[in-house]
Amino acid sequence: MLKALKEAVKPFVYRRAMRRAAAQLRALGGEFNLRVAEGLDLAGRGWMDAEERVWAGRIEELRRRVYTAAEDIALPDFGAGYDGGASGGAGRTISRNLGDFARGGSSPPVWAVMHLRMVRALRPEACLELGTCVGISCAYQAAGLRLNGAGRVYTHEGAPAVAEVARGHFDALGLDNVEVVVGPFQRTLAATLEKAPPPAYVFIDGHHDEQATWDYFNQVEPFLADEAVVVFDDIAWSAGMKRVWRRLAADPRMAAAFDLRHLGLCVCRREGAPSK
Template structure:
């Protein structure tokens, strides 16, 4: 994991070298539309206020839970006591990016959504609210954390979410094997290491289609995540990527004549 100083330097380099966030000079109609209709959509959707109310409640929640940690830097089976408000303060996606996920789903209207890394359920709620007719499957390593997330779904009256708990290394392949339809939107935010990130992507390609949107979290979080991102960009089935620094978008669109990689200021 990069230090705050290292990440800050990288962000400044990104900010001053990325393409203009208004879409000027972007010659791909697909990406231009993505910029103008999604990245720059300033609509205050009603779901934003509802979900942010739940986030604020989590930030004040002093409940202590026992968390199993399977992510980067952890050992399988490691448990520790955590306060919910601490998890909310450090692990939840900032609303700028959580709301971007909402707009991406609102724009692409996927029917089968998969999230690797539920955490306390805020991003899950944004995904589910953006298309209530979609089936959302979200995966979380910790049972205790998933229980808190389910409380958020109940409070928001979300009925289109199924939660799968356990180590992704043990739960993802069985989920893929029994999935009837392809996932057309996948948000990977559960393990910030190179090898698992690439492995999950390879596994999920079996249940992807031409229009599947892959969203990878924290692609510049560490040197190995940057290596994973570079490998994803060169994958033979990947035809288009968009680097927004804190998240990366990956597309498999065969109608893309040439492989293209965009770095967009957001």
């Protein structure tokens, strides 16, 4: 009973954290900060326009279907647990129920709406995601780009079977502005960064490891758009993730950093870049 109550309260806590971050960004001023603040404030109020609600309804129906899927899916066996296929595994696979896997690895609606709202506010030419899972968070980003009229999501998934599930979902939704990159992040990320436009919205998920999170940010950072938002998932998942979040938030490359109680959101602005 108590656990169910805590889960029910979480979206309200997260939305309040978004609204507080929006207020702090407004106080900082600057056009880009104000755009980020607008996205966070609307997400914090759960607001979507009519077109956005149509897309959200379609994606949430897909979520309901995959959450009740009875079939199994093959995942790389990492011994210590699945890490989004980031490291490639040890050459073995394990079988897991797809519905259980999707429920454990997908962004819940409160964060999915934030992805949509940020993409709508920032209007990025490219979004980058590490950790596709079954494609829920990516679909919200891609829907936002579709409504913007331009842009592409480059999403990375290490497990081929998971990537195929996500591709099927994007096809079902008619989202052709997604590129699914399959393979261990260490072997695939560099090529994406070299060929894709500079991403202005980045979601680092899939591999909740202290050193890996730090390394992924350092690999991505030189390729970011002059002004960008980088979101880190599960910043309180472990002692290591808490440490790396504190390190990231204090890094001078971050113009601002906000603990949203589950996600960490950083505003990055390259020194000398004109505010847009």
